[in-house]
Amino acid sequence: MIEKLKILLVEDEEIIRKGIKKMVEQIIGGYEVAYEASNGIEALRLLEYIQPDIIITDIRMEKMSGLELIHKIRLHDESLPIIIISAYADFRYAQEALADGATAYLVKPIDRIELMQALIKACPLPIDNENFVGDNQIIARVKALIKKQLDQDISLRSLAAEVGINHQYLSVLFKNVTGENFSHYVTRKRIECAKNLLITSGLKVYEVSQISGYRSEKHFSNVFKSITGMTPTEYRNAGDKV
Amino acid sequence: MNTNITLRKKLLIIVLPLVIIPLSLSISIAYHMTLKNHQKQSTAFINSILYQVSGNLDRYVKELNTLSTMVLTTEDVLNIMRRHQSETSKLPVTVDEQLALGGFYSLLMWDRKEIKGYFLFCDDGTLLGNTEYDVKNAWFHANEEWMREARKADGRLVFIPRNNPAYYTSTKEEVLSVARMIIDPVTFLELGFVKIDLFYQGVQNILYPNHQNTIQFFIYSNNNELLFPASLENRAFLPKENLVEIEGRDYLTTGITSANTGMEIYLLYPYNVLQKDAQKIQQVMQIVTFTFLILSIIICIWFSDKLTRPLRALYLDMKEFGKGDFSRRTQITNRDEIGTLSKGFNLMAERIQSLVRENYEIELNRRIAEVLLLQSQMNPHFLYNTLETISMSALNHDDLETSDIVARLGKMLRYSISIKKELVRLESEIRFCEDYLDLQILRLGNKLKYEISLGIELEDCLVPKLILQPFVENVIMHALGSSPVKIWIMAVVQWDKLLLLIKDDGIGMSKQHLNDIEKKMYSLEEEIRIIHNRTNCGGIALRNVHQRLRLLYGQNNGVSVVSSPNEGTVFIMSMPLIWDEEDNQ
Numbered sequence: 037m038i039e040k041l042k043i044l045l046v047e048d049e050e051i052i053r054k055g056i057k058k059m060v061e062q063i064i065g066g067y068e069v070a071y072e073a074s075n076g077i078e079a080l081r082l083l084e085y086i087q088p089d090i091i092i093t094d095i096r097m098e099k100m101s102g103l104e105l106i107h108k109i110r111l112h113d114e115s116l117p118i119i120i121i122s123a124y125a126d127f128r129y130a131q132e133a134l135a136d137g138a139t140a141y142l143v144k145p146i147d148r149i150e151l152m153q154a155l156i157k158a159c160p161l162p163i164d165n166e167n168f169v170g171d172n173q174i175i176a177r178v179k180a181l182i183k184k185q186l187d188q189d190i191s192l193r194s195l196a197a198e199v200g201i202n203h204q205y206l207s208v209l210f211k212n213v214t215g216e217n218f219s220h221y222v223t224r225k226r227i228e229c230a231k232n233l234l235i236t237s238g239l240k241v242y243e244v245s246q247i248s249g250y251r252s253e254k255h256f257s258n259v260f261k262s263i264t265g266m267t268p269t270e271y272r273n274a275g276d277k278v
Numbered sequence: 279m280n281t282n283i284t285l286r287k288k289l290l291i292i293v294l295p296l297v298i299i300p301l302s303l304s305i306s307i308a309y310h311m312t313l314k315n316h317q318k319q320s321t322a323f324i325n326s327i328l329y330q331v332s333g334n335l336d337r338y339v340k341e342l343n344t345l346s347t348m349v350l351t352t353e354d355v356l357n358i359m360r361r362h363q364s365e366t367s368k369l370p371v372t373v374d375e376q377l378a379l380g381g382f383y384s385l386l387m388w389d390r391k392e393i394k395g396y397f398l399f400c401d402d403g404t405l406l407g408n409t410e411y412d413v414k415n416a417w418f419h420a421n422e423e424w425m426r427e428a429r430k431a432d433g434r435l436v437f438i439p440r441n442n443p444a445y446y447t448s449t450k451e452e453v454l455s456v457a458r459m460i461i462d463p464v465t466f467l468e469l470g471f472v473k474i475d476l477f478y479q480g481v482q483n484i485l486y487p488n489h490q491n492t493i494q495f496f497i498y499s500n501n502n503e504l505l506f507p508a509s510l511e512n513r514a515f516l517p518k519e520n521l522v523e524i525e526g527r528d529y530l531t532t533g534i535t536s537a538n539t540g541m542e543i544y545l546l547y548p549y550n551v552l553q554k555d556a557q558k559i560q561q562v563m564q565i566v567t568f569t570f571l572i573l574s575i576i577i578c579i580w581f582s583d584k585l586t587r588p589l590r591a592l593y594l595d596m597k598e599f600g601k602g603d604f605s606r607r608t609q610i611t612n613r614d615e616i617g618t619l620s621k622g623f624n625l626m627a628e629r630i631q632s633l634v635r636e637n638y639e640i641e642l643n644r645r646i647a648e649v650l651l652l653q654s655q656m657n658p659h660f661l662y663n664t665l666e667t668i669s670m671s672a673l674n675h676d677d678l679e680t681s682d683i684v685a686r687l688g689k690m691l692r693y694s695i696s697i698k699k700e701l702v703r704l705e706s707e708i709r710f711c712e713d714y715l716d717l718q719i720l721r722l723g724n725k726l727k728y729e730i731s732l733g734i735e736l737e738d739c740l741v742p743k744l745i746l747q748p749f750v751e752n753v754i755m756h757a758l759g760s761s762p763v764k765i766w767i768m769a770v771v772q773w774d775k776l777l778l779l780i781k782d783d784g785i786g787m788s789k790q791h792l793n794d795i796e797k798k799m800y801s802l803e804e805e806i807r808i809i810h811n812r813t814n815c816g817g818i819a820l821r822n823v824h825q826r827l828r829l830l831y832g833q834n835n836g837v838s839v840v841s842s843p844n845e846g847t848v849f850i851m852s853m854p855l856i857w858d859e860e861d862n863q
Contacts, residue, residue: 044402049663049667051667051671052666052667052670054670054674055670055673055674056670058673059673063678067813070854096659104697120854123658123659123663123666124659142660143688143692144662144663144665144666144668144682144688145391145662145665145666145668145685145687145688145689146669146685147685147686147689148682148685189731189733190734191730191731191732191733191734191738192732192734193730193731193732194731209303209424218734219734219735219737221737222734222735223734225733238489249733250734250735250771251770251771251772252771252772252773252774252855254773254774255735255771255774255855258857259735
């Protein structure tokens with residue numbers, strides 16, 4: 037059994053604390069709310085004895101706010117991942133928190149997929165063989181589907197529906213397994229396909245664009261240029277010279 | 279001036295006369311002056327010929343005088359004539375006489391081609407002549423009427439106009455002759471006559487050696503007998519310098535009276551020859567005038583066109599702007615007053631557009647402020663915290679579904695009242711719709727289904743916020759019948775446009791309903807209230823979306839709708855394809 041990642045949860049409302057604990061441990065899994073504190077001072081005191089892998093903290097709390105807590109922690113620990121949960125969606129708050137070294141900023145009410153994304157970002161799960169095989173199989177299926185549908189519109193939702201999982205979860209899973217954004221992966225595959233066609237075939241640029249899954253040649257050219265630094269025609273000419 | 283006439287026509291009306299009148303005036307003046315000058319020159323030319331002819335005539339008359347008086351200075355010839363001075367019987371001519379005459383004639387006729395014959399009419403009827411033609415050797419009074427004139431002249435030279443002497447036996451060619459009575463210088467008795475016959479052609483060659491066919495000249499003797507030319511009848515007296523009409527033709531005439539001989543010389547110059555040159559000038563002038571007129575008209579039209587075209591373009595742009603296309607700008611082609619005007623227009627348009635946008639944003643902000651007012655009465659943090667508590671509480675009771683719903687409600691609330699951005703990622707907008715639909719499905723159960731088709735590339739497109747949800751809401755409010763309804767939300771790229779389609783297979787709309795919806799979406803602000811009061815079929819939110827799209831992106835964007843009863847409805851939003859640059863990199 038692999039040891040779960042330990043979380044310090046700082047939140048002044050007990051119901052919320054219990055809910056987050058349940059969400060993290062039972063629904064997301066792989067993480068454990070090992071320590072709890074109801075405010076910043078308590079958390080700091082705890083931190084003298086414990087070494088959590090991640091801290092999740094509310095911003096508005098009695099005695100010491102979340103922002104102050106981050107500030108204090110960052111004085112002697114720069115790398116400890118801290119996730120902030122706040123009712124404020126105010127950009128100013130989020131910016132300040134991130135500037136102070138918060139890893140992620142979540143707003144209430146918490147969306148569990150967002151929380152999961154934040155946790156993975158903060159501290160990826162150690163590889164769990166059992167899960168890994170299952171996840172890998174899903175991603176392999178998704179990749180095969182992408183390859184098959186490269187000339188069509190590819191949508192995260194339809195792919196997720198085909199492999200039978202939630203599309204947001206698929207997005208997280210994909211990033212987790214491959215280390216690459218789903219959309220980046222699709223774009224990369226499309227451009228690879230286009231590059232290949234441009235060099236090996238005599239197809240017109242708009243035909244290449246269609247086969248690579250771009251309905252609009254203009255759109256295709258823009259994407260192609262932003263990735264390769266060349267327009268499709270320039271790329272083809274450069275390829276011919278080599 | 280009529281105000282309905284376009285500026286271009288006005289310009290033409292002003293400029294064309296300004297060009298045409300002076301041009302045609304100056305050309306016609308030039309024409310007349312050239313013609314007059316030409317006339318003057320031809321008159322001078324004719325006069326110069328006249329003087330030449332007149333001088334030649336004077337000289338020739340003097341020569342004829344000399345020729346005819348040589349008899350008097352040659353004693354041998356005088357003696358011969360004296361011997362034949364007998365009226366009774368005609369004496370035969372002796373060999374000595376013939377020899378003496380031969381010497382006389384050879385001296386006299388030397389290089390005189392114009393002379394047909396030189397004759398001495400002796401008193402006894404003997405005709406002593408020198409000619410190449412055959413002549414009789416005697417003459418008769420009855421045949422020689424001219425002698426009366428010569429006798430009357432008493433020794434002076436007389437001109438005998440066209441005559442056909444009887445003494446020639448082999449030729450009938452008419453000749454011009456001069457004659458003189460010979461008076462014995464010793465006895466003062468009449469010895470006879472001398473007569474010189476001249477060829478007309480020869481005379482003409484002497485008088486006017488470089489003869490031109492177009493010019494005719496006439497010589498009258500001092501008693502008004504026509505001496506030259508031979509072919510014409512005696513004419514009425516010709517005016518000295520004028521235009522005369524002869525046999526239907528106009529001639530320019532000029533004449534002179536010789537001071538030495540008293541003879542009158544006239545020249546006739548056909549007016550049509552003169553006119554031929556003038557006609558040529560006229561033709562050239564006409565061509566030049568015509569060419570210049572056409573040219574000036576073309577230039578005028580071109581000029582006025584060039585001058586008014588930017589104005590016209592500006593006018594059209596202003597018209598479009600006036601119709602409500604606030605993104606319309608005019609092109610500045612040059613830096614003259616029109617350019618300044620265009621610049622001014624663009625500046626004004628810019629201001630109006632930004633004012634409209636501002637007003638629109640103010641309106642939007644006012645609505646947001648209303649929301650905020652509500653918020654201030656109920657602290658949003660309290661709201662979100664409470665929602666969070668509810669969500670967590672449900673979770674604690676293992677009610678994952680309720681927890682999810684509350685979380686999504688919270689997200690929707692945040693999304694719809696946040697005032698940060700006008701443009702959002704299409705993915706966020708779609709997710710918001712999805713949340714909304716999921717919440718609605720919770721309420722409606724299996725009566726509502728939906729499918730979203732959003733290509734992964736289009737997730738990062740930027741669209742105005744909250745444009746999709748009103749259409750989804752519209753479907754739920756109006757399209758739901760007894761059977762389940764499915765909603766499709768699709769994003770499609772068409773060249774450089776992004777199209778968002780909201781399609782349903784609901785009850786659709788009747789033509790009347792569709793009309794009302796369209797009217798409501800597209801009509802002006804003032805009309806909208808009337809329609810709204812009359813129909814009350816919803817669609818204000820749809821109208822707002824349409825107006826927002828047009829305000830943000832210009833006239834070519836907006837909402838269109840296709841629907842028919844029982845076949846569902848498709849709303850299509852069209853807008854430029856814009857990318858979230860940060861996400862692209």
